[in-house]
């Protein structure tokens with residue numbers, strides 16, 4: 229089997245998630261691609277979390 233396409237897709241979505249987090253951290257309004265709700269930043273001790281109200285976007289970034 230050839231996994232290169234799968235790996236590419238994963239890398240793409242990871243880069244997209246990083247881009248979204250960067251925008252939110254920069255204070256920009258970013259909307260969920262699925263439900264079009266505003267994404268909110270929820271920082272906690274060890275992770276930064278960006279999520280929408282409905283939970284279809286749920287991105288976590290470790291800060292350590």
Ligand SMILES: [Zn+2]
Pocket residue numbers: 260261262263264265280281282283284285
């Ligand atoms: Zn959503």
